[in-house]
Amino acid sequence: MDCQLDIFFLEAVLNGLLLAGLLALLALGLNLIFGVIDVVWICYAELVMIGMYGIYYAHKGGVPLLLAALFGILLVALAGAVLHQVVIRPVLDSAPINQLLVTGGVLFFLQAAATMAFGVDFRNLGIRFGSITLADMSFSYSRIITFGVALAAMLVLWLFLSRTYVGIAIRAIAQDRQIMPLMGVDQRRIYLITSAIGGGLAGLAAALMVLQYDIYPQIGLQFGPLIFMICVLGGLGSLIGGFVAAFIISEFIAIGGSCFATEWGYAIAFLFFMVVIFIRPQGLFGGRS
Amino acid sequence: MRVSRTALIGLPILIALPLIVHLLFGGSEKYYLHLLIQILIWSFIYTGWSLMGRFGLTSLGHGAFTGIGAYATVLLWNYAGLTPWLGVPVAMVIAVVVALLVGYPCFHMRITGHYFALLTLALTEFIRLCIVGLRDYTGGSLGTQPRRYGDGVSLYAMQFEPDRVLSYYIVLTLWLVGLYIWWRVDRSMDRFALDAASQDEEAAASVGINVTREKLKVTAISAAMCALGGAIYGQYQMYIGPDTIAGLSVSLNIVFACIAGGLWVMLGPTVGAVFTQVLSEVLRVSMQSSVTLQALFGSAVLALDTLIYGLLLILFIIYMPKGILGALLEKREKTSSAPTPPSRAVLR
Numbered sequence: 001m002d003c004q005l006d007i008f009f010l011e012a013v014l015n016g017l018l019l020a021g022l023l024a025l026l027a028l029g030l031n032l033i034f035g036v037i038d039v040v041w042i043c044y045a046e047l048v049m050i051g052m053y054g055i056y057y058a059h060k061g062g063v064p065l066l067l068a069a070l071f072g073i074l075l076v077a078l079a080g081a082v083l084h085q086v087v088i089r090p091v092l093d094s095a096p097i098n099q100l101l102v103t104g105g106v107l108f109f110l111q112a113a114a115t116m117a118f119g120v121d122f123r124n125l126g127i128r129f130g131s132i133t134l135a136d137m138s139f140s141y142s143r144i145i146t147f148g149v150a151l152a153a154m155l156v157l158w159l160f161l162s163r164t165y166v167g168i169a170i171r172a173i174a175q176d177r178q179i180m181p182l183m184g185v186d187q188r189r190i191y192l193i194t195s196a197i198g199g200g201l202a203g204l205a206a207a208l209m210v211l212q213y214d215i216y217p218q219i220g221l222q223f224g225p226l227i228f229m230i231c232v233l234g235g236l237g238s239l240i241g242g243f244v245a246a247f248i249i250s251e252f253i254a255i256g257g258s259c260f261a262t263e264w265g266y267a268i269a270f271l272f273f274m275v276v277i278f279i280r281p282q283g284l285f286g287g288r289s
Numbered sequence: 290m291r292v293s294r295t296a297l298i299g300l301p302i303l304i305a306l307p308l309i310v311h312l313l314f315g316g317s318e319k320y321y322l323h324l325l326i327q328i329l330i331w332s333f334i335y336t337g338w339s340l341m342g343r344f345g346l347t348s349l350g351h352g353a354f355t356g357i358g359a360y361a362t363v364l365l366w367n368y369a370g371l372t373p374w375l376g377v378p379v380a381m382v383i384a385v386v387v388a389l390l391v392g393y394p395c396f397h398m399r400i401t402g403h404y405f406a407l408l409t410l411a412l413t414e415f416i417r418l419c420i421v422g423l424r425d426y427t428g429g430s431l432g433t434q435p436r437r438y439g440d441g442v443s444l445y446a447m448q449f450e451p452d453r454v455l456s457y458y459i460v461l462t463l464w465l466v467g468l469y470i471w472w473r474v475d476r477s478m479d480r481f482a483l484d485a486a487s488q489d490e491e492a493a494a495s496v497g498i499n500v501t502r503e504k505l506k507v508t509a510i511s512a513a514m515c516a517l518g519g520a521i522y523g524q525y526q527m528y529i530g531p532d533t534i535a536g537l538s539v540s541l542n543i544v545f546a547c548i549a550g551g552l553w554v555m556l557g558p559t560v561g562a563v564f565t566q567v568l569s570e571v572l573r574v575s576m577q578s579s580v581t582l583q584a585l586f587g588s589a590v591l592a593l594d595t596l597i598y599g600l601l602l603i604l605f606i607i608y609m610p611k612g613i614l615g616a617l618l619e620k621r622e623k624t625s626s627a628p629t630p631p632s633r634a635v636l637r
Binding site for chain 1: 345347391394395398399400402403404406407408410411412414415418419421422537538541544545548592593594595596598599600601602603605606607610
């Protein structure tokens with residue numbers, strides 16, 4: 001309950017930074033999908049959950065961890081593409097809020113499906129990488145790995161979006177969805193690719209999360225609201241904004257959690273979020289559409 | 290005057306319903322009354338939400354208001370000894386204040402659509418986290434109970450749960466009040482202003498509608514109704530938990546039931562409540578009695594109703610965005626030869 005500027009405080013700050021990497025990665029996929037397709041997948045965290053189960057069972061079935069992670073990424077990428085094709089495409093022209101709610105239906109569906117298929121037990125891979133100790137502070141290796149991979153993934157995505165033909169087409173669609181089809185870009189194909197990439201990012205996040213967190217059907221409810229908050233705070237569709245917002249939010253959680261109880265860290269973060277949005281509705285880095 | 294004719298037939302039936310239930314299901318009337326009470330309480334809450342939802346203000350924050358209603362009432366009773374007769378109004382005032390605190394900046398800054406939904410979602414999470422965080426008083430995620438006052442029914446403590454028939458008439462009255470409020474809003478000038486604002490805010494503002502004030506009015510009414518519904522739910526269930534009466538899943542349930550029933554008609558939210566409650570009960574009962582399903586999934590079979598629920602919601606939003614009742618009424622209007630009135634429900 002004490003909150004002094006000591007070594008534990010520094011530890012909390014640094015752990016917050018490590019958490020920011022994961023949250024930024026989670027927000028990245030959602031942001032990409034929103035920026036390009038203009039749809040919010042409220043079930044995004046549930047896709048991560050599916051990926052975590054996929055990796056868990058693949059690894060338990062004898063697949064090496066790295067291959068299992070790759071399988072998880074592909075699985076969720078496929079899930080993203082299917083989600084777009086089956087659920088999102090029919091409502092692309094209806095009210096934005098219907099698009100948000102339809103993925104809410106997917107949220108219920110996936111959560112219940114996972115409960116039925118895998119039960120309500122908490123599962124984990126049981127892999128412990130140990131932790132590094134620095135001047136009385138300890139950081140688990142899995143968090144450091146997560147942070148590094150998340151940063152690398154963001155860099156790769158950025159290179160993809162700025163250097164490749166498809167990447168440039170994706171950004172062009174995000175800027176003007178009326179003109180681009182006239183320029184010979186197949187909008188439907190771009191949407192599908194974007195959904196798969198967004199799913200793949202969720203899969204990557206899942207691969208990193210199985211190292212740190214227990215898997216259970218409701219895990220999406222723990223992370224989902226946090227991810228939306230980060231996306232909106234950074235400015236929906238802004239990739240850099242998402243990163244900065246992830247940093248801010250995770251520091252609130254880490255410091256609040258070390259000074260008070262965990263819930264209060266989250267509660268303060270949500271309060272901060274609401275206040276910022278009242279002042280800057282478009283988010284920290286968002287352009288107003 | 291379709292509504293009044295429905296009311297003339299429907300109301301006596303609803304009033305006689307406990308008797309009918311008693312005659313038809315003598316042995317298990319408590320269960321059926323419980324189901325009816327649940328439907329009516331949620332109908333009231335859904336109706337309260339639909340006051341905002343029909344004008345494009347898709348709030349995911351109403352789980353916060355039901356939570357405030359339930360928790361403020363129970364905590365005031367348990368720790369301050371304040372009778373719910375005062376506690377409920379206090380809870381409603383708190384909910385309205387919170388709604389205005391969040392609503393004013395939202396409407397003033399013209400936050401709509403995704404942003405509004407996600408911002409109100411944050412409100413729900415914030416309130417849920419506060420409830421869990423104050424676990425010394427609220428019991429945290431395990432929930433808490435209003436302290437019993439005497440053994441049975443108590444007017445002073447507003448505890449009526451042991452007498453199911455009485456409970457039924459209480460919530461029936463509540464539900465009728467909800468419909469009356471809906472009707473009053475529907476008939477008011479504010480409705481036209483809000484309709485205009487939901488189609489084009491700038492245009493509505495330019496013809497002199499104070500959009501922010503109109504939205505705040507309907508938000509306050511809606512939040513107060515949900516707080517009242519939440520409080521009554523707590524008094525009836527004699528148990529409140531952050532997942533049953535507050536939080537994201539409550540918010541989503543509210544929105545979905547309204548959409549399933551039909552947002553733009555008076556009885557739409559009620560139809561949504563009947564549909565969702567009966568669906569989950571039928572599924573739950575049939576699954577508990579089905580040996581095959583039990584053998585296949587064990588206790589996880591209980592998730593099957595959520596699975597089907599989620600699936601139906603996806604289908605509803607894609608294929609029947611006006612909801613069950615909305616679609617039925619539309620069909621009837623089309624088949625009748627009467628000149629069709631201008632469509633009231635304009636889907637954007």
